[in-house]
Amino acid sequence: MPGIRSRIKRIFATRKEPPRLDKGKARADSPPTPTSDTSDSDGLPVLHYSDLHLAPATLARSSAFYLVGHALPPAPLPQAKQLLTSPADIKKTLIHPRGSTVRGYNSAVSSGREWWDYSPENGGKNLTLDDEGFQAATRAYFTASIALLQEICAQFNSSPSSSSSSSSSSSTPTIPSEVITDVGFSTMRYLRYSPAVFPESSNTTSNTTSSTTNNTTSSTTTANNAKSTPSDPSSIPRMEAHTDHGILTLMTATAPSGLYIWDRTGQIYSAPPLSNAVLIIAGDLLAHFTALPNTNILDDGEKAVGSSTVLPTVHAVVMPPDTRERYSVAVFLRPRRELVVNRGKGGEVTFGRWAEEKGRIRGRRCWMVGQQQPQF
């Protein structure tokens, strides 16, 4: 589509290296500072850690914000590269024995993407590289990021307008307290986007079947010709538009990034990495937890959405032209799978069941109010 192509070109027009953010000084009203020759962020807000109490209102309004002034260790982008460029026989040993897509190594070759999910169980020793330094950096970033996301969740419970969606008692916390104290089913993902991940054009017949694209047969077929037709949009490494299952996601990436964020009005923002900043977005469950009092987002749909309801953040990645490869890190705050998230008309629904049902619905990876809800 020429419209999308020219927009991408415009967004990734070359810029001079900007000054680094003065850590600890930026405030919510500071202009974002891109780390390299990407565009600016089209105006996504930047929040300083000392203004964390503004996070609930900022997410409700803007769908995403950059956080600066945090005390996270350096982003483990070198570790993402180390693991995802390991020899194929090593990556093979990191595949989950029962094929989990949120544990160990996975790939979506027709999207030019591969990823590895860290599991905190067993001290982070499952399906990982045999490298102490790698393991220590990975564990440290996961632990600090989850603590930060839990701190953001705590702001929802202390804000004066906080209220619970699924209870009639206004003293019930907006976010269940176990989310703030327990790591639940949280994970961290290292991703690599590269033309090298596409199947070779010589293998064109049948090896793109595990595609996670929104489209059906035709996009799978074009993806087979990925290397021979570089102008074909399906040959661009990417992640299709979606929302995340959990509560909050913390993201960071190499530049230029190619990450796009939709706000609740449908406006699209580019979200390049900024110096010393992490990007915070909302997952499906945050909409559920911040629904209007005495409503239920699965049963009541739009009627459950108020001005302080945080809708899940729709996002997508399109690797910018002329980028050799892209690495990113996403930390997902999720409750344990058994947490009952809904006791509405459809009965009890656990987080695990909710997430599984969403995964089964083809072409509907964005869980958005107004769309048909899944039948549990």
Ligand SMILES: O=C(O)CCC(=O)C(=O)O
């Ligand atoms: O690579 C990115 O920046 C986005 C990754 C993502 O959205 C996901 O894994 O859910």
Ligand SMILES: [Fe+2]
């Ligand atoms: Fe995502």
